Ligand SMILES: [Zn+2]
């Protein structure tokens with residue numbers, strides 16, 4: 001330490017410590033440490049796709065597309081048997097299985 005107790009020195013050291021959260025791989029600057037750590041996951045190959053609107057990372061275009069519907073409000077996957085709409089095709093599949101296919105099976109099982 002150069003001059004312990006010196007406020008100016010403290011100020012200078014804070015300046016150094018004060019964050020420019022820059023990615024050491026691509027040089028991108030992030031607002032916070034946590035967003036930097038999220039960003040770094042991109043380079044780990046964990047997330048290959050990022051949302052251009054909120055910078056969230058996703059492992060596939062499928063997940064990114066589903067996430068984008070949160071911004072656009074558009075639900076692409078519509079149930080053909082009822083008015084329900086879903087953001088992900090797997091959600092629609094689950095819904096159809098639970099609400100339509102399985103129920104039909106159960107009712108036909110009960111009636112026979
Ligand atoms: Zn980076």
Ligand SMILES: [Zn+2]
Nearest residue numbers: 051053054056
């Ligand atoms: Zn987003």
Ligand SMILES: [Zn+2]
Nearest residue numbers: 079081082084
């Ligand atoms: Zn339905």
